[in-house]
Amino acid sequence: MARDTARxxxxxxxxxxxxxxxxxxxxxxxxxAGASARAIATSAGANPALVFYHFxxxxxxxxxALDRSSARRMELHQATAAQATTLEELVEAATTIYRTDxxxxxxxxxxxxxxxxxxxxxxxxxISSRSEPWIAFIEHHWERVVGGxxxxxxxxxxxxxxxxVTYYLGVNLFSVLDEDSSRTDAVLDLAHRVxxxxxxxxxxxxxxxxxxxxx
Amino acid sequence: MARDTARxxxxxxxxxxxxxxxxxxxxxxxxxAGASARAIATSAGANPALVFYHFxxxxxxxxxALDRSSARRMELHQATAAQATTLEELVEAATTIYRTDxxxxxxxxxxxxxxxxxxxxxxxxxISSRSEPWIAFIEHHWERVVGGxxxxxxxxxxxxxxxxVTYYLGVNLFSVLDEDSSRTDAVLDLAHRVxxxxxxxxxxxxxxxxxxxxx
Amino acid sequence: MARDTARxxxxxxxxxxxxxxxxxxxxxxxxxAGASARAIATSAGANPALVFYHFxxxxxxxxxALDRSSARRMELHQATAAQATTLEELVEAATTIYRTDxxxxxxxxxxxxxxxxxxxxxxxxxISSRSEPWIAFIEHHWERVVGGxxxxxxxxxxxxxxxxVTYYLGVNLFSVLDEDSSRTDAVLDLAHRVxxxxxxxxxxxxxxxxxxxxx
Amino acid sequence: MARDTARxxxxxxxxxxxxxxxxxxxxxxxxxAGASARAIATSAGANPALVFYHFxxxxxxxxxALDRSSARRMELHQATAAQATTLEELVEAATTIYRTDxxxxxxxxxxxxxxxxxxxxxxxxxISSRSEPWIAFIEHHWERVVGGxxxxxxxxxxxxxxxxVTYYLGVNLFSVLDEDSSRTDAVLDLAHRVxxxxxxxxxxxxxxxxxxxxx
DNA sequence: TATGAATGAGTTTTCATTCAT
DNA sequence: GATGAATGAAAACTCATTCAT
Numbered sequence: 069m070a071r072d073t074a075r076x077x078x079x080x081x082x083x084x085x086x087x088x089x090x091x092x093x094x095x096x097x098x099x100x101a102g103a104s105a106r107a108i109a110t111s112a113g114a115n116p117a118l119v120f121y122h123f124x125x126x127x128x129x130x131x132x133a134l135d136r137s138s139a140r141r142m143e144l145h146q147a148t149a150a151q152a153t154t155l156e157e158l159v160e161a162a163t164t165i166y167r168t169d170x171x172x173x174x175x176x177x178x179x180x181x182x183x184x185x186x187x188x189x190x191x192x193x194x195i196s197s198r199s200e201p202w203i204a205f206i207e208h209h210w211e212r213v214v215g216g217x218x219x220x221x222x223x224x225x226x227x228x229x230x231x232x233v234t235y236y237l238g239v240n241l242f243s244v245l246d247e248d249s250s251r252t253d254a255v256l257d258l259a260h261r262v263x264x265x266x267x268x269x270x271x272x273x274x275x276x277x278x279x280x281x282x283x
Numbered sequence: 284m285a286r287d288t289a290r291x292x293x294x295x296x297x298x299x300x301x302x303x304x305x306x307x308x309x310x311x312x313x314x315x316a317g318a319s320a321r322a323i324a325t326s327a328g329a330n331p332a333l334v335f336y337h338f339x340x341x342x343x344x345x346x347x348a349l350d351r352s353s354a355r356r357m358e359l360h361q362a363t364a365a366q367a368t369t370l371e372e373l374v375e376a377a378t379t380i381y382r383t384d385x386x387x388x389x390x391x392x393x394x395x396x397x398x399x400x401x402x403x404x405x406x407x408x409x410i411s412s413r414s415e416p417w418i419a420f421i422e423h424h425w426e427r428v429v430g431g432x433x434x435x436x437x438x439x440x441x442x443x444x445x446x447x448v449t450y451y452l453g454v455n456l457f458s459v460l461d462e463d464s465s466r467t468d469a470v471l472d473l474a475h476r477v478x479x480x481x482x483x484x485x486x487x488x489x490x491x492x493x494x495x496x497x498x
Numbered sequence: 499m500a501r502d503t504a505r506x507x508x509x510x511x512x513x514x515x516x517x518x519x520x521x522x523x524x525x526x527x528x529x530x531a532g533a534s535a536r537a538i539a540t541s542a543g544a545n546p547a548l549v550f551y552h553f554x555x556x557x558x559x560x561x562x563a564l565d566r567s568s569a570r571r572m573e574l575h576q577a578t579a580a581q582a583t584t585l586e587e588l589v590e591a592a593t594t595i596y597r598t599d600x601x602x603x604x605x606x607x608x609x610x611x612x613x614x615x616x617x618x619x620x621x622x623x624x625i626s627s628r629s630e631p632w633i634a635f636i637e638h639h640w641e642r643v644v645g646g647x648x649x650x651x652x653x654x655x656x657x658x659x660x661x662x663v664t665y666y667l668g669v670n671l672f673s674v675l676d677e678d679s680s681r682t683d684a685v686l687d688l689a690h691r692v693x694x695x696x697x698x699x700x701x702x703x704x705x706x707x708x709x710x711x712x713x
Numbered sequence: 714m715a716r717d718t719a720r721x722x723x724x725x726x727x728x729x730x731x732x733x734x735x736x737x738x739x740x741x742x743x744x745x746a747g748a749s750a751r752a753i754a755t756s757a758g759a760n761p762a763l764v765f766y767h768f769x770x771x772x773x774x775x776x777x778a779l780d781r782s783s784a785r786r787m788e789l790h791q792a793t794a795a796q797a798t799t800l801e802e803l804v805e806a807a808t809t810i811y812r813t814d815x816x817x818x819x820x821x822x823x824x825x826x827x828x829x830x831x832x833x834x835x836x837x838x839x840i841s842s843r844s845e846p847w848i849a850f851i852e853h854h855w856e857r858v859v860g861g862x863x864x865x866x867x868x869x870x871x872x873x874x875x876x877x878v879t880y881y882l883g884v885n886l887f888s889v890l891d892e893d894s895s896r897t898d899a900v901l902d903l904a905h906r907v908x909x910x911x912x913x914x915x916x917x918x919x920x921x922x923x924x925x926x927x928x
Numbered sequence: 929t930a931t932g933a934a935t936g937a938g939t940t941t942t943c944a945t946t947c948a949t
Numbered sequence: 950g951a952t953g954a955a956t957g958a959a960a961a962c963t964c965a966t967t968c969a970t
Contacts, residue, residue, distance in 0.1 A: 083950080100402040104943065115952055120945060122950090179401060186398035186459050187315040196460045222476060227469045230457075234470055238453025242445075244401050245411045254442045255449055261437065298933075319960065330935055335962060337933090513929080530832040534964060545931055550966060552929095609831055616828035616889050617745040626890045652906065657899045660887075664900055668883025672875075674831045675841045684872045685879055691867065728954075749939065760956055765941060767954090 084122050086112040091133035096173045100184040103130060131194055134181055137174050138198065142205070144168065149209045158213050159263040163256055166236070170243065179240040203229045299337050301327040306348035311391045315399040318345060346409055349396055352389050357416065359383065364424045373428050374478040378471055381451070385458065394455040418444045514552050516542040521563035526603045530614040533560060561624055564611055567604050572631065574598065579639045588643050589693040593686055596666070600673065609670040633659040729767050731757040736778035741818045745829040748775060776839055779826055782819050787846065789813065794854045803858050804908040808901055811881070815888065824885040848874045 090112035094103045105126050109116040123129040145165045152158040169175040185191035206229035214220040243252045305327035309318045320341050324331040338344040360380045367373040384390040400406035421444035429435040458467045520542035524533045535556050539546040553559040575595045582588040599605040615621035636659035644650040673682045735757035739748045750771050754761040768774040790810045797803040814820040830836035851874035859865040888897045 099404055105945085106943080116944090117946080117953085118951065126944070182456060182460070183398035183401035186394060186456060187402060189314050192460050192462075199460075222480065223473065227473050230466045230470050231473055234453035234457050235450055236453070237456050238449035238451070241397060241401060241452050241456070242449050245397070245407050245414075247407075251445045255445050258438065258442050258446055265437065320962085321960080332935070332962085332964095333933080341961075529834055535966085536964075546965090547932080547967080548930065556965070612886060612890070613828035613831035616824055616886060617832060618747075619744050622890050622892075629890075652910070653903065657903050660896045660900050661903055664883035664887050665880055666883070667886045668879035668881070671827055671831060671882050671886070672879050675827070675837050675844075677837075681875045685875050688868065688872050688876055695867065750941090751939080761940095762942085762956070763954080771940075 083112070083114050083118060087114055087119060087122060087129060088133045088136055090114075091129050092137060092173075092177050095130060095133065095180050096176045100130075100180045100187075103180075105129075127191060127194075130181060130184075131198075134177065134198065137177060138201070141169065141174055142201065145205070149205070152209065152213055155214060155219065156263050158209065159259055161209075162232070163260070166239070166256065175240055176244065179237075179244055182237060183241075199233060203233055205229075206232050298327070298329050298333060302329055302334060302337060302344060303348045303351055305329075306344050307352060307388070307392050310345060310348065310395045311388045315345075315395045315402075318395075320344075342406060342409075345396060345399075346413075349392060349413065352387075352392060353413065353416070356384065356389055357420070360420070364420070367424065367428055370429060370434070371478050373424065374474050376424075377447070378474070381454070381471065390455050391459060394452075394459055397452060398456070414448060418448055421447050513542070513544050513548060517544055517549060517552060517559060518563045518566055520544075521559050522567060522603075522607050525560060525563065525610050526606045530560075530610045530617075533610075535559075557621060557624075560611060560614075561628075564607065564628065567602075567607060568628065568631070571599065571604055572635070575635070579635070582639065582643055585644060585649065586693050588639065589689055591639075592662070593689070596669070596686065605670055606674065609667075609674055612667060613671070629663060633663055635659075636662050728757070728759050728763060732759055732764060732767060732774060733778045733781055735759075736774045737782060737818070737822050740775060740778065740825045741821045745775075745825045745832075748825075750774075772836060772839075775826060775829075776843075779822065779843065782817075782822060783843065783846070786814065786819055787850070790850070794850070797854065797858055800859060800864070801908050803854065804904050806854075807877070808904070811884070811901065820885050821889060824882075824889055827882060828886070844878060848878055850874075851877050 087108065090108050091103065094108050094111050098107060103126065105116045105119040108126070108129065109119055119126060119129050123132055145168070148164055148168075149158070149161045152161040166175075169178075181191070182195055185195040203226075207225040210223075210225040210228045211220070214223070215225065239252055239255055242255070243249055246252070302323060305323050306318065309323050309326050313322060318341065320331045320334040323341070323344065324334055334341060334344050338347055360383070363379055363383075364373070364376045367376040381390075384393075396406070397410055400410040418441075422440040425438075425443050426435070426440040429438070430440065454467055454470060457470070458464055461467070517538065520538050521533065524538050524541050528537060533556065535546045535549040538556070538559065539549055549556060549559050553562055575598070578594055578598075579588070579591045582591040596605075599608075611621070612625055615625040633656075637655040640653075640655040640658050641650070644653075645655065669682055669685055672685070673679055676682070732753060735753050736748065739753050739756050743752060748771065750761045750764040753771070753774065754764055764771060764774050768777055790813070793809055793813075794803070794806045797806040811820075814823075826836070827840055830840040848871075852870040855868075855870045855873050856865070859868075860870065884897055884900060887900070888894055891897070
């Protein structure tokens with residue numbers, strides 16, 4: 069969805085870029101309600117009309133900004149997740165991903181758009197389709213790490229992916245609503261405490277099937 | 284917030300009522316972005332200025348509507364949850380609650396306001412404080428059903444409550460974004476599949492304490 | 499202009515009273531722009547509709563409040579001015595009057611309405627007619643103290659009265675615009691410095707007829 | 714505030730201009746209370762939103778209009794005052810200035826804003842600061858004409874300037890409140906009658922140092 | 929006398945969007 | 950590509966005022 073803008077690098081292709089970055093920044097700092105064409109353009113040092121000239125509208129620009137950060141995140145997180153080979157490492161990776169997103173503001177940016185989509189039905193399809201790659205991402209790594217094990221049979225990849233994204237969204241919302249992040253931390257802690265149990269318990273009888281730990 | 288309006292039923296105390304109901308309806312059907320004073324008033328067959336006269340503002344009206352449905356839900360769900368005495372029944376009750384909320388549109392209504400709060404920082408505190416009773420609600424029933432058991436020690440009530448509300452929010456968002464509810468259903472199924480395992484595995488050695496399943 | 503409200507003292511004639519007082523207070527503290535029927539009624543602990551029931555409108559109420567304080571001031575200031583028998587004492591009395599009005603907030607109240615009248619042509623006649631008694635007041639005391647003297651011939655009472663009221667208004671405005679009152683004080687000081695000169699020069703040769711300067 | 718608009722005369726730089734002029738006109742004719750964005754825009758044949766686009770708000774536009782006429786007046790009046798070399802000529806100049814302002818409506822325009830500032834505290838600082846140049850103006854000419862003389866010592870420039878502006882404001886108000894200008898004229902006449910006396914008496918013995926009265 | 933509800937007009941303000949240049 | 954001006958729609962909100970009770 070992020071159109072390749074690298075090749076046709078016109079003289080002030082820079083403006084497009086600056087608008088996209090500014091869109092992300094304003095979205096994070098002022099919320100969707102504050103992300104007007106004028107606010108973004110001002111932050112980018114550009115003319116508001118360019119939002120329409122380049123992107124066709126404010127929402128389209130915001131989506132472009134989401135696409136840009138999604139691409140970066142995907143690359144980043146792919147590397148993180150790839151290193152996990154056990155359930156515990158996977159949970160660890162998930163936590164790392166969450167914290168990274170939080171620190172970089174990606175999370176806030178995404179969250180604002182999800183919230184906006186709820187608020188404004190016209191945006192829903194756009195946001196919905198943009199969550200697909202992430203579901204596939206989780207599916208892939210769950211399958212890779214847990215696939216074939218009893219746990220994998222108990223919890224099929226697709227459903228775990230849904231649950232994870234769902235949870236991720238919920239945590240995001242919470243962290244936005246609650247200034248203090250103690251709740252969020254408590255929720256993340258839970259995952260860490262449960263993971264070892266799940267591993268221990270569901271993988272105890274390796275006899276049956278190609279359990280990865282049977283090695 | 285919803286004062287007892289039953290007794291002193293002034294001629295058009297009905298208007299207040301109609302506005303509150305219309306606020307819920309419009310919120311569900313048009314989203315927060317579509318819930319302007321005019322839209323709500325039109326739907327209630329009232330003058331838009333009455334939104335300000337009676338409630339002081341659009342957001343206050345929407346919060347009043349939330350409070351009204353929250354009160355109803357709390358009563359309803361309290362009865363549902365009170366019947367659960369095992370973890371499985373608790374999960375069952377949670378599912379029932381969720382489906383009820385979904386069908387009655389309570390869920391969408393709540394969800395719109397949560398999303399609006401993300402979008403509009405000024406609303407955050409209001410929404411945040413309104414989630415407290417629900418956290419207490421979950422805490423109470425978890426403690427009642429699981430408290431004292433090994434599972435209860437592994438998963439303390441407060442954290443479970445956070446996690447549940449978090450999850451509920453995430454599921455809500457998903458169900459709003461995805462017109463088709465297959466994902467949501469898949470996610471709920473997961474809970475049902477995990478619950479028995481959790482029960483089996485964590486409560487197998489009842490020796491210690493008043494485990495409920497030792498019966 | 500202040501209708502006699504003492505005789506028909508109905509049970510809650512008190513409300514009328516409270517509205518009048520509240521009108522003065524709100525006018526002083528919030529300015530004419532903030533003196534809405536609702537604001538005044540709230541401050542009086544009364545229903546806004548009573549503003550219309552008792553006075554016919556907001557402006558009429560504000561004028562009634564002005565009339566009330568004018569009556570008080572007239573009584574008060576009459577006593578002050580009556581004691582002056584020389585030009586210097588008259589200037590002294592004027593200063594006392596000004597300071598009293600300032601401290602009691604009468605000045606601010608009057609000033610707000612004058613300003614409102616400028617702003618809102620419909621009020622002009624009302625305010626204009628209410629300055630008449632004060633012009634007569636000044637005329638009277640000037641004539642009494644200075645009349646017949648050379649100074650009195652140089653400066654006829656009516657014109658001095660106009661000048662004084664004019665000046666009074668100007669000083670009011672200034673004192674409202676400038677938070678710090680140093681300018682106002684400087685202006686009042688001028689009067690004190692000029693008065694003795696005027697007295698000295700114009701009254702030195704009382705017997706002598708046409709010219710005070712002995713020309 | 715009025716940027717040099719002469720050179721880069723964009724197609725409808727004229728609109729800004731027309732708005733400023735219309736603001737002055739409406740202010741004079743309808744009073745501040747009638748000077749809404751819509752009223753001004755209508756009078757200028759422009760879209761009300763342009764008031765905000767170009768000036769940021771109604772008050773800012775009105776202040777811009779004041780600045781424009783202030784600039785014109787300063788130029789005009791500077792020339793008038795510069796010719797005065799005696800006290801009488803100075804009083805004469807002041808009268809000319811006053812009459813010019815009255816005829817051109819500058820006076821009414823200024824007066825409306827002063828009144829509005831009284832009514833609306835937020836405007837006070839803006840108006841207050843805009844009176845500074847005029848105080849300096851008076852100070853300068855008083856010093857130039859009377860400075861060093863006994864009268865100059867009796868009446869220091871700064872205080873005279875305060876008094877003059879104060880008086881000017883008061884007279885303005887009066888002239889606005891009283892449709893008929895006989896009072897205003899009477900007040901101006903006073904000044905003419907007093908001036909020669911003051912001149913005569915205070916400047917008679919130029920060689921003599923401190924006190925004109927030979928004390 | 930007093931009240932609460934209701935109304936309609938009007939205000940400021942902001943926005944997405946378009947267009948001529 | 951970029952700009953500044955312009956537009957029309959819509960929003961939130963306030964107010965004076967009226968009316969039935």
